[in-house]
Amino acid sequence: MDCVIIGGGVAGMRAVLSFRRQWPDKTITLIDTEKEIGYYRTLLPQFMNRTLPENKLFFWQQQDDPRVRVISGVTVESIDRKNRTLFLSNRDSVQYRRLLIASGGRPIVPAVCRTAGGEGIYPVRSLAVARAARDWLPDHPQVVILGGGLVGVKTAAHLAGYNISVTLVEKEKQLLPQALSKEASALVEAELREKKIRLLLGSTVEDLRFNRGALSGVRANGAWISCQTLFVAAGSLPEVAFLSDSGLLQDGRLEVAASLQTSDENIFAAGDAVTIVDNGAFTPWTWPQAMVQGSLAAANLYAPTMSSLRCLSRVNAMNLNGLSLAVIGLPVAGAKRSVYSRPEAGIFRELYHVDGRIVGGALLGDISNAGRLHSLMVSSEPAGTDFNELLRPRLDSFAGTTSCCVKYNRRATLLSEGA
Amino acid sequence: MKVIAVHLDRCTGCKTCELYCATERGSNGKTLLRAVQERPLPQARVRVEGSNEVPVAMQCRQCRQAPCLDACLTGALRRDGESGVVVIQENNCIGCWTCTLFCPYGVIYPWPQRKIALKCDRCVYMEVPVCVDVCPTKALELIDVDQYEDLLRVKRAETAADLQRKNRLDGALLLDLVERAGS
Numbered sequence: 001m002d003c004v005i006i007g008g009g010v011a012g013m014r015a016v017l018s019f020r021r022q023w024p025d026k027t028i029t030l031i032d033t034e035k036e037i038g039y040y041r042t043l044l045p046q047f048m049n050r051t052l053p054e055n056k057l058f059f060w061q062q063q064d065d066p067r068v069r070v071i072s073g074v075t076v077e078s079i080d081r082k083n084r085t086l087f088l089s090n091r092d093s094v095q096y097r098r099l100l101i102a103s104g105g106r107p108i109v110p111a112v113c114r115t116a117g118g119e120g121i122y123p124v125r126s127l128a129v130a131r132a133a134r135d136w137l138p139d140h141p142q143v144v145i146l147g148g149g150l151v152g153v154k155t156a157a158h159l160a161g162y163n164i165s166v167t168l169v170e171k172e173k174q175l176l177p178q179a180l181s182k183e184a185s186a187l188v189e190a191e192l193r194e195k196k197i198r199l200l201l202g203s204t205v206e207d208l209r210f211n212r213g214a215l216s217g218v219r220a221n222g223a224w225i226s227c228q229t230l231f232v233a234a235g236s237l238p239e240v241a242f243l244s245d246s247g248l249l250q251d252g253r254l255e256v257a258a259s260l261q262t263s264d265e266n267i268f269a270a271g272d273a274v275t276i277v278d279n280g281a282f283t284p285w286t287w288p289q290a291m292v293q294g295s296l297a298a299a300n301l302y303a304p305t306m307s308s309l310r311c312l313s314r315v316n317a318m319n320l321n322g323l324s325l326a327v328i329g330l331p332v333a334g335a336k337r338s339v340y341s342r343p344e345a346g347i348f349r350e351l352y353h354v355d356g357r358i359v360g361g362a363l364l365g366d367i368s369n370a371g372r373l374h375s376l377m378v379s380s381e382p383a384g385t386d387f388n389e390l391l392r393p394r395l396d397s398f399a400g401t402t403s404c405c406v407k408y409n410r411r412a413t414l415l416s417e418g419a
Numbered sequence: 420m421k422v423i424a425v426h427l428d429r430c431t432g433c434k435t436c437e438l439y440c441a442t443e444r445g446s447n448g449k450t451l452l453r454a455v456q457e458r459p460l461p462q463a464r465v466r467v468e469g470s471n472e473v474p475v476a477m478q479c480r481q482c483r484q485a486p487c488l489d490a491c492l493t494g495a496l497r498r499d500g501e502s503g504v505v506v507i508q509e510n511n512c513i514g515c516w517t518c519t520l521f522c523p524y525g526v527i528y529p530w531p532q533r534k535i536a537l538k539c540d541r542c543v544y545m546e547v548p549v550c551v552d553v554c555p556t557k558a559l560e561l562i563d564v565d566q567y568e569d570l571l572r573v574k575r576a577e578t579a580a581d582l583q584r585k586n587r588l589d590g591a592l593l594l595d596l597v598e599r600a601g602s
């Protein structure tokens with residue numbers, strides 16, 4: 001077998017497609033623990049609230065391609081690098097010439113939530129779990145979500161309002177603590193409260209209560225909350241435990257260079273599983289990064305000269321069922337901060353900058369010009385000195401157009417007459 | 420592949436392209452009078468940016484390696500096989516705005532009122548793009564991307580001469596190249 005890919009998430013799937021295009025004569029095997037693969041993980045909240053039909057969840061259908069072999073519902077348990085062999089949970093083994101590890105992440109489940117046998121606890125990550133939660137929710141509509149990061153906030157915003165009552169528990173004193181400043185997150189908090197979501201900030205889940213094997217309550221901050229469904233969205237860790245005896249991990253991390261090659265020249269890795277070591281350690285945790293890395297890793301597998309990742313950033317955008325939010329880059333301690341704020345219109349835009357270069361920032365309520373600001377940040381180009389002007393929202397069409405264009409329209413008419 | 424080129428030296432910032440794009444491609448009424456009364460307000464896929472002194476009509480460059488395509492969370496963005504143009508399938512777009520963060524030119528716009536992203540598709544199913552058709556100074560032109568280098572050479576020579584003659588400080592922008600006086 002020429003190439004084996006572990007993981008059929010977006011990084012692995014994208015790698016399959018790129019690999020087939022680039023090396024049409026080579027064979028490829030894709031192995032994944034999940035039975036259903038090639039779906040939009042990012043859309044699981046919309047799938048759980050039933051606004052997204054199942055047929056729109058998948059981006060890939062298995063085709064009759066003799067050079068692609070898919071082994072789904074099977075886990076890679078360990079790897080023997082000397083003999084280039086993978087050992088699988090179904091007791092089979094698979095050999096590889098080149099290997100791409102795209103095993104993604106796994107949700108962090110705090111010890112208190114790991115109670116065996118109790119129904120109603122769902123870590124938000126896989127389709128199988130989302131499907132079970134979707135079927136469970138109609139009869140168990142009192143929901144607690146543990147974790148106020150991206151996944152928790154998204155899940156809360158999409159579940160609220162569908163005959164479901166939602167309480168969000170976050171251990172920090174603000175939502176999205178890693179992505180937003182306190183001021184910016186206040187807007188997100190207001191939006192979620194508007195949706196009747198109860199926020200317990202600075203709290204954590206301390207205990208669970210069960211009634212006949214099903215969840216009936218959650219204790220947070222010393223008080224019991226009646227609840228039949230608990231979504232765990234307390235962050236993720238790279239899914240690399242199966243590599244622990246392989247010698248590929250450094251301090252438990254699967255480190256790769258900017259070419260996505262690991263310390264073994266025949267093994268590459270991409271997506272949420274990796275820690276990229278290039279000017280500091282970095283795990284992207286975003287869909288666009290996984291997509292780009294899947295392609296790049298596949299292209300580098302057999303390339304005589306390898307390319308490097310160009311853009312490394314942890315940007316993210318969201319539409320919280322009403323509030324638009326774009327994180328251009330995380331808040332940077334010690335950087336200067338410029339702000340554009342119109343609280344009456346629900347708009348807050350901030351940029352962090354050092355020596356005239358954008359190093360982070362977020363736009364809420366009005367995210368116009370986000371692409372340009374993000375591109376200025378990743379290129380490290382000087383953004384000038386007028387950050388207030390950069391932060392000013394761009395006008396919609398028609399707004400302000402008719403008044404300001406009269407003069408210039410006249411100029412255009414004169415010019416065209418002269419032509 | 421055909422793309423829309425912008426002659427910066429001819430763009431006066433009159434926004435005729437914007438108004439007609441919003442009306443023709445974004446409104447139900449298809450006349451300016453009706454369009455301004457519609458809610459949500461129709462939106463244009465071309466926007467005139469820059470200062471009043473150096474205005475420039477900006478629309479999608481139909482990048483060969485389009486970052487927006489890689490960023491889309493739902494596959495709503497795809498490349499049209501025949502024309503090579505990047506199009507949005509509106510019924511698959513969930514308005515998550517991820518693509519808007521990744522377009523380096525800032526020319527995919529969020530349209531929160533309709534919960535979809537908006538971008539120029541070069542009016543791929545029409546004979547001529549509306550903006551090209553209506554621009555009074557012919558600042559917008561539909562060109563073959565292979566003509567690009569040739570046009571650029573002519574433009575550079577013209578601009579240098581023009582700048583010298585008029586001692587003007589604005590420049591010429593064609594596709595993604597900005598030239599400024601003295602550079």
Ligand SMILES: Cc1cc2nc3c(=O)[nH]c(=O)nc-3n(C[C@H](O)[C@H](O)[C@H](O)COP(=O)(O)OP(=O)(O)OC[C@H]3O[C@@H](n4cnc5c(N)ncnc54)[C@H](O)[C@@H]3O)c2cc1C
Binds near residue numbers: 290
């Ligand atoms: C609910 C939710 C919402 C999100 N929303 C956004 C968003 O709005 N924007 C954004 O940018 N990102 C978002 N993300 C993050 C984004 O989904 C991930 O960054 C992306 O899916 C990572 O892709 P990946 O291919 O690296 O890993 P994954 O998608 O995790 O795929 C890894 C695959 O490998 C398989 N696997 C793991 N170990 C093994 C093994 N030992 N053997 C065989 N198979 C194995 C797994 O079963 C899995 O299918 C969201 C994530 C979640 C859960």
Ligand code: SF4
Binds near residue numbers: 527
């Ligand atoms: S929208 Fe932006 S990134 Fe996408 S093809 Fe157009 S110019 Fe390129």
Ligand code: SF4
Binds near residue numbers: 507517
């Ligand atoms: S806004 Fe629409 S087109 Fe853009 S990334 Fe989201 S789903 Fe794709």
